[in-house]
Amino acid sequence: MDENAFWQLIEACNPSVPDPGGHKLAAALTARLVNAPVSDVVGFAEQLSWVLYRLDREEYGDGLSGDQFLYTRAAVVAAGREEYESVLRAPQRFMPYASDLVWAEALLYVPDNAYKHLTGDDWDRRTRYSYESYSNTAGWSHV
Structure with a gap:
């Protein structure tokens, strides 16, 4: 799945x-992915x-x-590509998503749930990039 297919x-x-x-959103994504190949x-x-x-x-x-930081980042992604790219260009747009009323923690579990449904096994795979907070050391000047 490329970036365009992801955002679509x-x-x-x-x-x-x-x-x-x-x-x-997480339920709809999972429903779509369980009807797709594991590669998706x-x-x-x-x-x-x-x-x-x-x-x-x-x-x-x-x-x-x-x-807080992880769930807020997930909320920005859940808002869609246009908003995500807007936040990348203007960091001040990020903080309104920091309210726990808009967090999108459930988005993080979509691959796990879809994989389990398709294979019967737990997701036990690392991705190329870690989404855990503060893992992008280049993005943190004090790290």
């Missing part, structure tokens, strides 16, 4: 109503980790706990 899938599955926690699940996981990694920078996360 996010857009296609994004609910038209508010989705605190990203649960509806792997590709989705790789793209998700990449876009989250790109937001793992000091200008976004300074002052947030690790979990």
Whole structure:
């Protein structure tokens, strides 16, 4: 799955109503991925980790706990490509997503759930980029 296919899938599955926690988006994404080959699940996981990694920078996360920062980055991704790219260009657009009312933690579990459904096994695979908070050491000047 390339970056365009990833964002098209996010857009296609994004609910038209508010989705605190990203649960509806995560359910729709999982439903799509369980009807696709395992390679699509792997590709989705790789793209998700990449876009989250790109937001793992000091200008976004300074002052947030690790979990707050991760779930906030997920909320930016859940908002779609246009908003995501807007946040990359203008870091001040990030902090409104830091409210726990808009976090999208559920998005993080989509690959795990889809993989388990398709294979019967737990997801036990690392992606090329870690989406864990503060793993992008180049994005943090004090690291």
